[in-house]
Amino acid sequence: MNTNPIGIFDSGLGGLTVAKAIQKLLPHESVIYFGDTARLPYGNKSPKIIKKYSLQIADFLISKGAKIIVIACNTASALALNEVQKHVRVPVVGVIDPGVKAAIHATRNKHIGVIGTVATIRSKEYENRIKATDHTMTVISQPCPLFVPLVEEGWLDGSITKAIANIYLEPFKTENIDTLVLGCTHYPLLKPLLISQTNQKIVLVDSAEPVAEKIFGMLKTSKLQSNSHKNGTLSCYISDFFSQFKTIAERFLEGPIADVTTLDLL
Ligand code: DGL
Secondary structure, three states: OOOOOEEEEEOOOOOHHHHHHHHHHOOOOOEEEEEOOOOOOOOOOOHHHHHHHHHHHHHHHHHOOOOEEEEOOHHHHHHHHHHHHHHOOOOEEEOHHHHHHHHHHHOOOOEEEEEEOHHHHHHOHHHHHHHHHOOOOEEEEEEOOOHHHHHHHOOOOOHHHHHHHHHHHHHHHOOOOOEEEEEOOOHHHHHHHHHHHOOOOOEEEOOHHHHHHHHHHHHHHOOOOOOOOOOOOEEEEEOOOOOOHHHHHHHHHOOOOOOEEEOOOO
């Protein structure tokens, strides 16, 4: 039994979708969240710099007593999971494996689409892990770099976002995919648009809930669950405070955000 917090980080605020899923499934756990808003986006940066930033943030979360670390960023999970796991003594969970499992479970025709940042798609982590589980799977991957700024701006719908989505989704139309992995923590906010722009029968895989279930199982097995009867808290740290912060954070969290500290890790 352990009342220490679950540490979660993302390049920005998209990982709050994962924090929300964890709080819903594990209401007695406290969460400490770090959003690297000063250095977002990670999606177009080099593997070297993504690893460096991820290790810095992991050190910070450990200094705050994190009992487990969740890399709630697909880009950092794809490029820095192994390094962070080697660097700290607590369990470290990325978002890719839970998403891969959910996609394999969802597909019927073994044609899976993956969308993500340029760095995530270039890493081929989704593709390799899906094929390592079942080599008969066909994986079609597409980077969608403009989705992150559109979501940050709150342009979740409308003709421009639709036109961009249409271009990005074009390769999937001829490939008969039945499952689409949302391989970026910003993309769940585009779900209604993606549903309207794709064949309605395509299952959209968002790793937030599978990640929360994985954390639940890990805390239970390692007897690290909180024994508190009170609801846990969410403490949010960001590396840069910007005027739109509250609006964007609350959009991801679908609720109010109160406890926010700006912390310069540079
Ligand atoms: N949060 C990142 C991810 O899930 C997307 C934003 C970025 O490019 O940093 O890949």
